[in-house]
Amino acid sequence: xxxxxIKGANERYNVVVIGSGLGGLxxxxxxxxxxxxxxxxxxxxxxxxxxxxxxxxxxxxDVSLHGFPHGMVKTCRKYWNREIMESIVQLKxxxxxxxxxxxxxxxxxxxxxSILINDFKISQATINDFFNTVASMxxxxxxxxxxxxxxxxxxxxxxxxxxxxxxxxxxxxxxxxEDPAITYGIVFSNFxxxxxxxxxxxxxxxxxxMAEELxxxxxxxxxxxxxxxxxxxxxxxxxxxxxxRFIAADSVVSNSGILNTIYDLTGKDAFPAxxxxxxxxxxxxxxxxxxxxxxxxxxxxNDIGDLLFVSAxxxxxxxxxxxxxxxxxxxxxxxxxxxPAHNRFTVVASMNGRFDDWDxxxxxxxxxxxxxxxxxxxxxxERYIPGVRQKIDWLEAATPKTIQRYTLHTKGTSFGTKFEGxxxxxxxxxAVPGLFHVGSVGIIMSGWLGAINYGVIVANxxxxxxxxx
Amino acid sequence: xxxxxxxxxLLEIIQDIDDEADLENLNPADALRDQLxxxxxxxxxxxxxxxxxxxxxxxEADYPQLATLDSCVNYLIPRLKxx
Numbered sequence: 001x002x003x004x005x006i007k008g009a010n011e012r013y014n015v016v017v018i019g020s021g022l023g024g025l026x027x028x029x030x031x032x033x034x035x036x037x038x039x040x041x042x043x044x045x046x047x048x049x050x051x052x053x054x055x056x057x058x059x060x061x062d063v064s065l066h067g068f069p070h071g072m073v074k075t076c077r078k079y080w081n082r083e084i085m086e087s088i089v090q091l092k093x094x095x096x097x098x099x100x101x102x103x104x105x106x107x108x109x110x111x112x113x114s115i116l117i118n119d120f121k122i123s124q125a126t127i128n129d130f131f132n133t134v135a136s137m138x139x140x141x142x143x144x145x146x147x148x149x150x151x152x153x154x155x156x157x158x159x160x161x162x163x164x165x166x167x168x169x170x171x172x173x174x175x176x177x178e179d180p181a182i183t184y185g186i187v188f189s190n191f192x193x194x195x196x197x198x199x200x201x202x203x204x205x206x207x208x209x210m211a212e213e214l215x216x217x218x219x220x221x222x223x224x225x226x227x228x229x230x231x232x233x234x235x236x237x238x239x240x241x242x243x244x245r246f247i248a249a250d251s252v253v254s255n256s257g258i259l260n261t262i263y264d265l266t267g268k269d270a271f272p273a274x275x276x277x278x279x280x281x282x283x284x285x286x287x288x289x290x291x292x293x294x295x296x297x298x299x300x301x302n303d304i305g306d307l308l309f310v311s312a313x314x315x316x317x318x319x320x321x322x323x324x325x326x327x328x329x330x331x332x333x334x335x336x337x338x339x340p341a342h343n344r345f346t347v348v349a350s351m352n353g354r355f356d357d358w359d360x361x362x363x364x365x366x367x368x369x370x371x372x373x374x375x376x377x378x379x380x381x382e383r384y385i386p387g388v389r390q391k392i393d394w395l396e397a398a399t400p401k402t403i404q405r406y407t408l409h410t411k412g413t414s415f416g417t418k419f420e421g422x423x424x425x426x427x428x429x430x431a432v433p434g435l436f437h438v439g440s441v442g443i444i445m446s447g448w449l450g451a452i453n454y455g456v457i458v459a460n461x462x463x464x465x466x467x468x469x
Numbered sequence: 470x471x472x473x474x475x476x477x478x479l480l481e482i483i484q485d486i487d488d489e490a491d492l493e494n495l496n497p498a499d500a501l502r503d504q505l506x507x508x509x510x511x512x513x514x515x516x517x518x519x520x521x522x523x524x525x526x527x528x529e530a531d532y533p534q535l536a537t538l539d540s541c542v543n544y545l546i547p548r549l550k551x552x
Contacts, residue, residue: 078510460516467524467526
Protein backbone atom coordinates (compact mmCIF):
# COMPACT_ATOMS: atom_id res chain seq x y z
CA UNK A 1 0.00 0.00 0.00
CA UNK A 2 1.08 3.55 -0.74
CA UNK A 3 0.39 6.06 2.04
CA UNK A 4 0.81 9.82 2.23
CA UNK A 5 1.96 9.74 5.85
CA ILE A 6 3.39 7.47 8.53
CA LYS A 7 -0.16 6.75 9.75
CA GLY A 8 -0.42 3.88 7.28
CA ALA A 9 2.45 1.92 8.87
CA ASN A 10 2.09 -1.15 11.09
CA GLU A 11 3.86 -1.65 14.43
CA ARG A 12 6.59 -3.98 13.22
CA TYR A 13 8.41 -5.12 10.06
CA ASN A 14 11.26 -7.42 9.13
CA VAL A 15 12.88 -4.52 7.30
CA VAL A 16 12.49 -0.75 7.35
CA VAL A 17 14.08 1.03 4.38
CA ILE A 18 14.84 4.71 4.95
CA GLY A 19 14.79 6.63 1.69
CA SER A 20 13.51 5.82 -1.77
CA GLY A 21 16.47 6.46 -4.03
CA LEU A 22 17.00 3.77 -6.66
CA GLY A 23 19.09 1.75 -4.16
CA GLY A 24 16.42 1.93 -1.44
CA LEU A 25 13.62 1.11 -3.87
CA UNK A 26 15.50 -1.90 -5.21
CA UNK A 27 16.46 -3.27 -1.79
CA UNK A 28 12.83 -2.94 -0.69
CA UNK A 29 11.56 -4.74 -3.78
CA UNK A 30 14.10 -7.53 -3.59
CA UNK A 31 13.48 -8.17 0.11
CA UNK A 32 9.70 -8.14 -0.29
CA UNK A 33 9.95 -10.63 -3.13
CA UNK A 34 12.10 -12.80 -0.95
CA UNK A 35 9.26 -13.03 1.56
CA UNK A 36 10.08 -10.34 4.14
CA UNK A 37 7.69 -7.69 5.42
CA UNK A 38 9.03 -4.31 4.27
CA UNK A 39 8.24 -0.70 5.15
CA UNK A 40 9.68 1.98 2.88
CA UNK A 41 9.86 5.49 4.34
CA UNK A 42 10.46 8.63 2.27
CA UNK A 43 10.73 12.14 3.74
CA UNK A 44 9.70 13.82 0.50
CA UNK A 45 6.25 13.70 -1.11
CA UNK A 46 7.75 12.03 -4.19
CA UNK A 47 9.68 8.75 -4.48
CA UNK A 48 12.99 8.38 -6.33
CA UNK A 49 15.64 10.29 -4.37
CA UNK A 50 17.92 11.95 -6.91
CA UNK A 51 16.18 9.95 -9.65
CA UNK A 52 13.65 12.72 -9.69
CA UNK A 53 11.70 15.17 -11.83
CA UNK A 54 9.65 18.29 -11.37
CA UNK A 55 6.89 20.04 -13.30
CA UNK A 56 6.83 23.71 -14.30
CA UNK A 57 4.47 25.45 -16.72
CA UNK A 58 3.61 22.28 -18.60
CA UNK A 59 7.23 21.04 -18.66
CA UNK A 60 8.56 17.95 -16.94
CA UNK A 61 12.25 18.29 -16.07
CA ASP A 62 14.33 15.16 -15.44
CA VAL A 63 17.05 15.81 -12.88
CA SER A 64 19.34 12.80 -13.28
CA LEU A 65 18.12 10.91 -16.35
CA HIS A 66 21.09 11.58 -18.61
CA GLY A 67 22.05 8.11 -19.81
CA PHE A 68 23.10 4.81 -18.28
CA PRO A 69 24.88 1.67 -19.55
CA HIS A 70 23.18 -1.25 -21.32
CA GLY A 71 23.61 -3.38 -18.18
CA MET A 72 20.41 -1.70 -16.97
CA VAL A 73 18.38 -3.93 -19.34
CA LYS A 74 19.32 -7.14 -17.57
CA THR A 75 19.20 -5.51 -14.14
CA CYS A 76 15.66 -4.20 -14.69
CA ARG A 77 14.44 -7.52 -16.06
CA LYS A 78 15.81 -9.45 -13.07
CA TYR A 79 15.10 -7.07 -10.20
CA TRP A 80 12.07 -5.12 -11.46
CA ASN A 81 9.93 -6.29 -14.36
CA ARG A 82 9.67 -6.65 -18.12
CA GLU A 83 7.61 -3.51 -18.57
CA ILE A 84 10.39 -1.43 -17.01
CA MET A 85 13.05 -3.27 -19.04
CA GLU A 86 11.13 -2.67 -22.27
CA SER A 87 11.10 1.10 -21.67
CA ILE A 88 14.87 1.24 -22.12
CA VAL A 89 15.99 2.85 -25.40
CA GLN A 90 19.39 3.84 -26.80
CA LEU A 91 20.67 7.42 -27.05
CA LYS A 92 22.61 7.23 -30.29
CA UNK A 93 24.08 10.70 -30.69
CA UNK A 94 26.64 11.60 -28.06
CA UNK A 95 28.44 14.81 -29.00
CA UNK A 96 31.79 16.24 -27.88
CA UNK A 97 32.70 19.82 -28.68
CA UNK A 98 35.75 21.54 -27.22
CA UNK A 99 38.85 23.40 -28.46
CA UNK A 100 40.69 20.09 -28.92
CA UNK A 101 38.09 18.11 -30.91
CA UNK A 102 34.48 17.97 -32.08
CA UNK A 103 32.82 14.65 -32.82
CA UNK A 104 29.63 12.59 -32.59
CA UNK A 105 29.71 9.02 -31.32
CA UNK A 106 27.51 6.14 -30.17
CA UNK A 107 29.89 5.90 -27.19
CA UNK A 108 30.69 2.20 -27.48
CA UNK A 109 33.91 0.27 -27.87
CA UNK A 110 33.62 -0.22 -31.61
CA UNK A 111 32.95 3.43 -32.40
CA UNK A 112 35.54 4.67 -29.89
CA UNK A 113 38.12 2.36 -31.43
CA SER A 114 37.58 3.78 -34.89
CA ILE A 115 37.61 7.36 -33.57
CA LEU A 116 40.86 6.75 -31.69
CA ILE A 117 42.46 5.21 -34.79
CA ASN A 118 41.22 7.69 -37.40
CA ASP A 119 40.99 10.99 -35.54
CA PHE A 120 43.55 10.56 -32.78
CA LYS A 121 46.00 8.31 -34.68
CA ILE A 122 46.37 5.79 -31.87
CA SER A 123 47.39 2.26 -32.86
CA GLN A 124 44.85 -0.56 -32.79
CA ALA A 125 47.12 -2.57 -30.47
CA THR A 126 47.29 0.20 -27.85
CA ILE A 127 43.53 0.69 -27.99
CA ASN A 128 42.83 -3.03 -27.58
CA ASP A 129 45.30 -3.22 -24.74
CA PHE A 130 43.62 -0.27 -23.00
CA PHE A 131 40.09 -1.64 -23.44
CA ASN A 132 41.09 -5.08 -22.22
CA THR A 133 42.82 -3.59 -19.19
CA VAL A 134 39.82 -1.54 -18.06
CA ALA A 135 37.36 -4.34 -18.87
CA SER A 136 39.13 -6.73 -16.51
CA MET A 137 39.10 -4.36 -13.53
CA UNK A 138 37.29 -5.45 -10.35
CA UNK A 139 36.34 -3.32 -7.37
CA UNK A 140 38.49 -5.45 -5.07
CA UNK A 141 41.61 -5.00 -7.25
CA UNK A 142 44.64 -2.99 -6.27
CA UNK A 143 43.70 0.68 -6.11
CA UNK A 144 47.13 2.27 -5.96
CA UNK A 145 47.09 3.35 -9.62
CA UNK A 146 45.22 6.59 -10.32
CA UNK A 147 43.20 7.28 -13.46
CA UNK A 148 45.82 9.86 -14.49
CA UNK A 149 48.52 7.17 -14.26
CA UNK A 150 46.37 4.75 -16.24
CA UNK A 151 45.96 7.31 -19.05
CA UNK A 152 49.65 8.24 -18.99
CA UNK A 153 50.57 4.57 -19.27
CA UNK A 154 48.54 4.01 -22.44
CA UNK A 155 48.39 7.48 -23.99
CA UNK A 156 51.38 9.41 -22.63
CA UNK A 157 51.18 13.18 -23.09
CA UNK A 158 47.91 12.92 -25.04
CA UNK A 159 45.64 15.16 -23.01
CA UNK A 160 43.20 15.23 -25.92
CA UNK A 161 42.72 11.46 -25.55
CA UNK A 162 42.53 11.79 -21.77
CA UNK A 163 39.75 14.32 -22.23
CA UNK A 164 37.75 12.08 -24.58
CA UNK A 165 38.01 9.19 -22.14
CA UNK A 166 37.54 11.10 -18.88
CA UNK A 167 35.15 13.99 -19.40
CA UNK A 168 31.91 11.94 -19.62
CA UNK A 169 32.84 9.83 -16.61
CA UNK A 170 33.52 12.91 -14.48
CA UNK A 171 29.95 14.01 -15.17
CA UNK A 172 28.64 10.49 -14.60
CA UNK A 173 30.15 9.86 -11.18
CA UNK A 174 32.15 12.88 -10.05
CA UNK A 175 35.48 11.07 -10.27
CA UNK A 176 38.70 12.91 -11.03
CA UNK A 177 42.07 11.97 -12.51
CA GLU A 178 43.38 11.47 -8.96
CA ASP A 179 40.82 8.79 -8.00
CA PRO A 180 41.73 5.08 -8.23
CA ALA A 181 41.84 3.85 -11.83
CA ILE A 182 39.43 1.03 -11.01
CA THR A 183 36.65 3.55 -10.26
CA TYR A 184 37.17 4.86 -13.77
CA GLY A 185 37.67 1.54 -15.52
CA ILE A 186 34.60 -0.23 -14.17
CA VAL A 187 32.20 2.58 -15.04
CA PHE A 188 33.79 3.37 -18.41
CA SER A 189 33.70 -0.32 -19.44
CA ASN A 190 30.03 -0.55 -18.52
CA PHE A 191 29.25 2.25 -20.95
CA UNK A 192 31.60 0.99 -23.67
CA UNK A 193 29.81 -2.36 -23.70
CA UNK A 194 26.94 -1.16 -25.88
CA UNK A 195 26.58 2.60 -25.52
CA UNK A 196 24.25 4.95 -23.64
CA UNK A 197 20.60 4.25 -22.82
CA UNK A 198 17.63 6.03 -21.28
CA UNK A 199 14.03 5.41 -20.19
CA UNK A 200 11.33 6.24 -22.68
CA UNK A 201 8.60 7.98 -20.71
CA UNK A 202 11.00 9.74 -18.37
CA UNK A 203 11.84 9.48 -14.68
CA UNK A 204 8.24 10.00 -13.52
CA UNK A 205 7.07 7.05 -15.61
CA UNK A 206 9.88 4.82 -14.32
CA UNK A 207 9.35 5.65 -10.65
CA UNK A 208 5.60 5.20 -11.14
CA UNK A 209 6.17 1.69 -12.52
CA MET A 210 8.54 0.89 -9.66
CA ALA A 211 6.01 2.06 -7.05
CA GLU A 212 3.36 -0.17 -8.65
CA GLU A 213 5.70 -3.16 -8.56
CA LEU A 214 6.55 -2.52 -4.88
CA UNK A 215 2.89 -2.34 -3.92
CA UNK A 216 2.21 -5.53 -5.90
CA UNK A 217 4.97 -7.26 -3.92
CA UNK A 218 3.48 -6.17 -0.61
CA UNK A 219 5.78 -3.29 0.37
CA UNK A 220 4.17 -0.65 2.59
CA UNK A 221 5.27 2.80 1.37
CA UNK A 222 4.86 5.92 3.49
CA UNK A 223 5.76 9.27 1.95
CA UNK A 224 6.22 12.52 3.91
CA UNK A 225 7.74 10.34 6.64
CA UNK A 226 11.07 11.62 7.87
CA UNK A 227 12.96 9.25 10.17
CA UNK A 228 14.34 11.12 13.18
CA UNK A 229 16.40 8.31 14.58
CA UNK A 230 17.48 4.73 14.01
CA UNK A 231 16.88 3.09 17.40
CA UNK A 232 19.54 0.71 18.72
CA UNK A 233 19.60 -1.23 21.95
CA UNK A 234 22.34 -3.46 23.28
CA UNK A 235 24.40 -2.70 20.17
CA UNK A 236 21.69 -3.94 17.79
CA UNK A 237 19.03 -2.32 15.65
CA UNK A 238 15.55 -2.28 17.18
CA UNK A 239 13.63 -0.01 14.80
CA UNK A 240 13.09 3.59 13.80
CA UNK A 241 11.52 6.67 15.35
CA UNK A 242 9.37 8.76 13.00
CA UNK A 243 7.92 11.70 14.91
CA UNK A 244 5.71 10.19 17.59
CA ARG A 245 5.78 6.72 16.07
CA PHE A 246 8.25 3.98 16.97
CA ILE A 247 8.31 1.20 14.41
CA ALA A 248 10.04 -2.03 15.38
CA ALA A 249 12.25 -3.80 12.83
CA ASP A 250 14.74 -6.68 12.68
CA SER A 251 16.85 -4.64 10.32
CA VAL A 252 17.06 -1.13 8.94
CA VAL A 253 18.40 -0.30 5.48
CA SER A 254 19.39 3.33 5.27
CA ASN A 255 19.33 4.85 1.80
CA SER A 256 20.28 8.14 3.39
CA GLY A 257 23.87 9.34 2.87
CA ILE A 258 26.42 7.14 4.64
CA LEU A 259 27.63 9.95 6.92
CA ASN A 260 24.05 11.08 7.64
CA THR A 261 23.26 7.49 8.56
CA ILE A 262 26.14 7.21 11.02
CA TYR A 263 26.32 10.67 12.57
CA ASP A 264 22.74 11.96 12.33
CA LEU A 265 20.36 9.00 12.22
CA THR A 266 22.12 6.41 14.38
CA GLY A 267 24.48 8.56 16.43
CA LYS A 268 28.16 7.97 17.13
CA ASP A 269 27.51 6.24 20.46
CA ALA A 270 26.16 3.14 18.74
CA PHE A 271 29.46 2.43 16.94
CA PRO A 272 32.75 0.95 18.12
CA ALA A 273 35.67 3.41 18.24
CA UNK A 274 37.72 1.57 15.57
CA UNK A 275 34.82 1.80 13.15
CA UNK A 276 34.40 5.53 13.80
CA UNK A 277 38.12 6.04 13.13
CA UNK A 278 37.62 4.55 9.67
CA UNK A 279 34.50 6.66 9.10
CA UNK A 280 36.56 9.81 9.74
CA UNK A 281 38.58 9.08 6.60
CA UNK A 282 35.52 9.05 4.33
CA UNK A 283 35.42 11.99 1.93
CA UNK A 284 32.03 12.91 0.48
CA UNK A 285 32.13 13.44 -3.25
CA UNK A 286 31.38 16.68 -5.03
CA UNK A 287 27.98 17.91 -6.12
CA UNK A 288 26.25 19.34 -9.17
CA UNK A 289 24.65 22.45 -10.60
CA UNK A 290 21.93 22.39 -13.22
CA UNK A 291 20.06 24.78 -15.45
CA UNK A 292 16.59 23.70 -16.61
CA UNK A 293 15.43 25.13 -19.90
CA UNK A 294 11.84 24.76 -21.18
CA UNK A 295 10.93 25.44 -24.81
CA UNK A 296 7.55 27.08 -25.60
CA UNK A 297 4.75 24.73 -26.60
CA UNK A 298 4.47 26.02 -30.16
CA UNK A 299 8.25 26.01 -30.75
CA UNK A 300 10.55 23.19 -31.82
CA UNK A 301 14.31 22.79 -31.83
CA ASN A 302 16.45 20.79 -34.24
CA ASP A 303 17.99 17.49 -33.22
CA ILE A 304 21.50 18.51 -32.15
CA GLY A 305 22.26 15.22 -30.36
CA ASP A 306 21.06 13.52 -27.18
CA LEU A 307 23.90 14.28 -24.83
CA LEU A 308 26.49 16.97 -25.48
CA PHE A 309 29.79 17.29 -23.63
CA VAL A 310 30.88 20.83 -24.36
CA SER A 311 33.69 22.97 -23.10
CA ALA A 312 35.47 26.19 -23.95
CA UNK A 313 38.43 25.27 -21.76
CA UNK A 314 41.63 24.70 -23.74
CA UNK A 315 42.40 21.51 -21.86
CA UNK A 316 40.59 19.10 -19.60
CA UNK A 317 41.10 19.57 -15.89
CA UNK A 318 39.07 18.12 -13.03
CA UNK A 319 39.43 21.44 -11.20
CA UNK A 320 38.13 23.44 -14.13
CA UNK A 321 35.03 21.22 -14.27
CA UNK A 322 34.36 21.82 -10.58
CA UNK A 323 34.92 25.57 -10.68
CA UNK A 324 31.84 27.73 -10.03
CA UNK A 325 32.55 29.56 -13.26
CA UNK A 326 33.41 26.47 -15.27
CA UNK A 327 33.32 26.78 -19.04
CA UNK A 328 32.42 23.08 -19.32
CA UNK A 329 28.97 21.52 -19.10
CA UNK A 330 26.76 18.80 -20.51
CA UNK A 331 23.50 19.40 -22.28
CA UNK A 332 20.89 16.67 -22.00
CA UNK A 333 18.31 17.09 -24.73
CA UNK A 334 14.76 15.83 -24.20
CA UNK A 335 12.87 15.71 -27.47
CA UNK A 336 9.21 14.64 -27.75
CA UNK A 337 10.49 11.09 -28.40
CA UNK A 338 11.55 10.99 -24.71
CA UNK A 339 7.94 11.37 -23.54
CA PRO A 340 5.87 10.51 -26.60
CA ALA A 341 2.55 11.50 -25.00
CA HIS A 342 3.88 14.80 -23.69
CA ASN A 343 5.30 16.35 -26.87
CA ARG A 344 7.54 19.07 -25.41
CA PHE A 345 11.21 20.00 -25.76
CA THR A 346 13.39 20.61 -22.72
CA VAL A 347 17.14 20.99 -22.18
CA VAL A 348 18.97 20.33 -18.93
CA ALA A 349 22.51 21.65 -18.54
CA SER A 350 24.60 19.94 -15.86
CA MET A 351 27.84 21.05 -14.28
CA ASN A 352 29.88 19.62 -11.47
CA GLY A 353 30.23 21.82 -8.41
CA ARG A 354 31.51 22.20 -4.86
CA PHE A 355 29.07 22.71 -2.00
CA ASP A 356 31.33 25.12 -0.13
CA ASP A 357 31.61 27.52 -3.06
CA TRP A 358 27.86 28.09 -2.92
CA ASP A 359 27.39 27.72 0.81
CA UNK A 360 29.64 30.64 1.70
CA UNK A 361 27.62 33.16 -0.34
CA UNK A 362 25.05 35.46 1.25
CA UNK A 363 21.55 35.46 -0.22
CA UNK A 364 22.09 38.25 -2.70
CA UNK A 365 25.46 36.88 -3.87
CA UNK A 366 23.89 33.44 -4.21
CA UNK A 367 21.09 34.75 -6.43
CA UNK A 368 23.53 36.79 -8.53
CA UNK A 369 25.78 33.75 -9.08
CA UNK A 370 22.78 31.61 -9.98
CA UNK A 371 21.62 34.17 -12.53
CA UNK A 372 25.14 34.40 -13.97
CA UNK A 373 25.26 30.61 -14.30
CA UNK A 374 21.96 30.64 -16.22
CA UNK A 375 23.28 33.40 -18.50
CA UNK A 376 26.56 31.55 -19.24
CA UNK A 377 24.56 28.44 -20.04
CA UNK A 378 22.28 30.29 -22.47
CA UNK A 379 25.19 31.93 -24.27
CA UNK A 380 26.71 28.47 -24.60
CA UNK A 381 23.47 26.85 -25.82
CA GLU A 382 23.03 29.55 -28.48
CA ARG A 383 26.12 28.13 -30.14
CA TYR A 384 24.28 24.85 -30.78
CA ILE A 385 20.70 26.15 -31.14
CA PRO A 386 20.87 29.65 -32.65
CA GLY A 387 17.97 31.82 -31.51
CA VAL A 388 17.06 29.49 -28.65
CA ARG A 389 16.67 32.40 -26.25
CA GLN A 390 13.46 33.51 -27.98
CA LYS A 391 11.98 30.03 -27.75
CA ILE A 392 12.32 29.60 -23.99
CA ASP A 393 9.43 29.97 -21.55
CA TRP A 394 11.03 28.49 -18.41
CA LEU A 395 14.48 28.93 -16.88
CA GLU A 396 15.54 27.75 -13.47
CA ALA A 397 18.79 26.71 -11.79
CA ALA A 398 19.78 24.28 -9.05
CA THR A 399 22.99 24.34 -7.03
CA PRO A 400 24.60 21.98 -4.49
CA LYS A 401 22.43 23.79 -1.90
CA THR A 402 19.30 22.75 -3.79
CA ILE A 403 20.46 19.15 -3.88
CA GLN A 404 21.12 19.24 -0.15
CA ARG A 405 17.63 20.56 0.52
CA TYR A 406 15.95 17.69 -1.32
CA THR A 407 18.29 14.79 -0.52
CA LEU A 408 19.50 15.94 2.94
CA HIS A 409 22.94 14.64 1.90
CA THR A 410 26.02 15.87 3.75
CA LYS A 411 27.39 18.78 1.69
CA GLY A 412 24.72 18.16 -0.93
CA THR A 413 26.80 15.43 -2.56
CA SER A 414 25.26 14.15 -5.77
CA PHE A 415 27.88 11.41 -6.23
CA GLY A 416 27.98 9.83 -2.75
CA THR A 417 31.48 9.30 -1.40
CA LYS A 418 34.98 8.68 -2.64
CA PHE A 419 36.28 5.12 -2.81
CA GLU A 420 36.78 4.53 0.94
CA GLY A 421 33.04 4.95 1.56
CA UNK A 422 32.29 1.57 -0.02
CA UNK A 423 33.98 -0.44 2.70
CA UNK A 424 32.20 1.52 5.46
CA UNK A 425 28.85 1.04 3.75
CA UNK A 426 29.36 -2.70 3.23
CA UNK A 427 30.66 -3.39 6.73
CA UNK A 428 28.32 -1.20 8.79
CA UNK A 429 26.22 -4.22 9.84
CA UNK A 430 29.28 -5.76 11.42
CA ALA A 431 29.58 -2.66 13.64
CA VAL A 432 25.86 -2.48 14.45
CA PRO A 433 24.04 -5.76 13.71
CA GLY A 434 20.85 -5.15 11.76
CA LEU A 435 21.98 -1.80 10.33
CA PHE A 436 22.64 -1.67 6.59
CA HIS A 437 23.42 1.10 4.14
CA VAL A 438 22.59 1.39 0.47
CA GLY A 439 23.28 4.40 -1.72
CA SER A 440 26.01 6.05 -3.75
CA VAL A 441 29.35 5.07 -2.28
CA GLY A 442 32.86 4.44 -3.50
CA ILE A 443 32.28 6.12 -6.90
CA ILE A 444 31.57 2.73 -8.52
CA MET A 445 28.29 2.15 -6.70
CA SER A 446 26.78 5.31 -8.10
CA GLY A 447 24.78 6.35 -11.09
CA TRP A 448 21.48 4.64 -11.88
CA LEU A 449 22.89 1.21 -12.67
CA GLY A 450 25.35 1.27 -9.78
CA ALA A 451 22.62 2.31 -7.33
CA ILE A 452 20.20 -0.43 -8.42
CA ASN A 453 22.83 -3.17 -8.42
CA TYR A 454 24.10 -2.06 -5.04
CA GLY A 455 20.49 -2.28 -3.80
CA VAL A 456 20.54 -5.96 -4.79
CA ILE A 457 23.91 -6.61 -3.14
CA VAL A 458 22.75 -5.05 0.13
CA ALA A 459 19.40 -6.89 -0.03
CA ASN A 460 21.39 -10.14 -0.10
CA UNK A 461 23.28 -9.09 3.05
CA UNK A 462 20.01 -8.17 4.78
CA UNK A 463 18.33 -11.42 3.76
CA UNK A 464 21.29 -13.39 5.11
CA UNK A 465 21.15 -11.48 8.38
CA UNK A 466 17.40 -11.92 8.93
CA UNK A 467 17.37 -15.60 8.00
CA UNK A 468 20.27 -16.15 10.39
CA UNK A 469 18.46 -14.62 13.39
CA UNK B 470 19.00 -34.51 -1.37
CA UNK B 471 20.73 -36.63 -3.94
CA UNK B 472 23.35 -35.33 -6.37
CA UNK B 473 20.81 -35.45 -9.19
CA UNK B 474 18.22 -33.54 -7.19
CA UNK B 475 20.73 -30.84 -6.29
CA UNK B 476 21.76 -30.56 -9.93
CA UNK B 477 18.13 -30.24 -10.98
CA UNK B 478 17.46 -27.47 -8.44
CA LEU B 479 20.54 -25.53 -9.53
CA LEU B 480 19.59 -25.70 -13.19
CA GLU B 481 16.08 -24.61 -12.32
CA ILE B 482 17.41 -21.57 -10.40
CA ILE B 483 19.75 -20.65 -13.25
CA GLN B 484 16.91 -20.92 -15.75
CA ASP B 485 14.83 -18.57 -13.60
CA ILE B 486 17.67 -16.04 -13.60
CA ASP B 487 18.25 -16.30 -17.34
CA ASP B 488 15.40 -17.84 -19.29
CA GLU B 489 17.49 -17.81 -22.45
CA ALA B 490 20.35 -19.82 -20.94
CA ASP B 491 21.25 -22.91 -22.98
CA LEU B 492 21.44 -25.54 -20.26
CA GLU B 493 21.31 -28.53 -22.65
CA ASN B 494 24.91 -28.08 -23.76
CA LEU B 495 26.33 -27.14 -20.38
CA ASN B 496 29.61 -28.81 -19.47
CA PRO B 497 29.38 -29.40 -15.70
CA ALA B 498 33.16 -29.26 -15.26
CA ASP B 499 33.64 -25.85 -16.94
CA ALA B 500 33.02 -22.42 -15.42
CA LEU B 501 29.34 -21.44 -15.52
CA ARG B 502 30.41 -17.84 -16.08
CA ASP B 503 32.10 -18.60 -19.38
CA GLN B 504 29.36 -20.81 -20.76
CA LEU B 505 26.25 -18.93 -19.68
CA UNK B 506 27.20 -15.28 -19.60
CA UNK B 507 26.52 -15.21 -15.87
CA UNK B 508 27.96 -12.22 -14.02
CA UNK B 509 28.71 -11.66 -10.34
CA UNK B 510 25.16 -10.35 -9.79
CA UNK B 511 23.75 -13.64 -11.11
CA UNK B 512 25.81 -15.60 -8.59
CA UNK B 513 24.39 -13.40 -5.86
CA UNK B 514 20.90 -14.33 -7.10
CA UNK B 515 21.76 -18.04 -6.89
CA UNK B 516 23.05 -17.64 -3.33
CA UNK B 517 19.94 -15.71 -2.27
CA UNK B 518 17.59 -18.27 -3.83
CA UNK B 519 19.37 -21.19 -2.14
CA UNK B 520 19.10 -19.37 1.18
CA UNK B 521 15.39 -18.80 0.63
CA UNK B 522 14.66 -22.40 -0.34
CA UNK B 523 16.93 -24.30 2.05
CA UNK B 524 18.01 -21.76 4.70
CA UNK B 525 21.69 -22.31 3.88
CA UNK B 526 24.08 -19.42 4.40
CA UNK B 527 26.90 -19.25 1.88
CA UNK B 528 29.58 -16.78 3.01
CA GLU B 529 31.15 -14.51 0.39
CA ALA B 530 34.49 -16.23 0.90
CA ASP B 531 32.96 -19.46 -0.46
CA TYR B 532 31.64 -17.94 -3.70
CA PRO B 533 34.66 -19.19 -5.72
CA GLN B 534 33.52 -22.73 -4.90
CA LEU B 535 30.39 -22.12 -6.96
CA ALA B 536 32.31 -21.67 -10.21
CA THR B 537 31.19 -24.81 -12.06
CA LEU B 538 28.05 -26.92 -11.86
CA ASP B 539 30.10 -29.81 -10.45
CA SER B 540 31.78 -27.66 -7.82
CA CYS B 541 28.41 -26.19 -6.82
CA VAL B 542 27.02 -29.68 -6.33
CA ASN B 543 30.06 -30.80 -4.33
CA TYR B 544 29.79 -27.71 -2.14
CA LEU B 545 26.09 -28.25 -1.53
CA ILE B 546 26.03 -32.06 -0.89
CA PRO B 547 27.00 -31.89 2.80
CA ARG B 548 24.92 -28.75 3.33
CA LEU B 549 21.75 -30.15 1.76
CA LYS B 550 22.02 -33.68 3.15
CA UNK B 551 18.93 -33.25 5.31
CA UNK B 552 16.93 -31.16 2.84
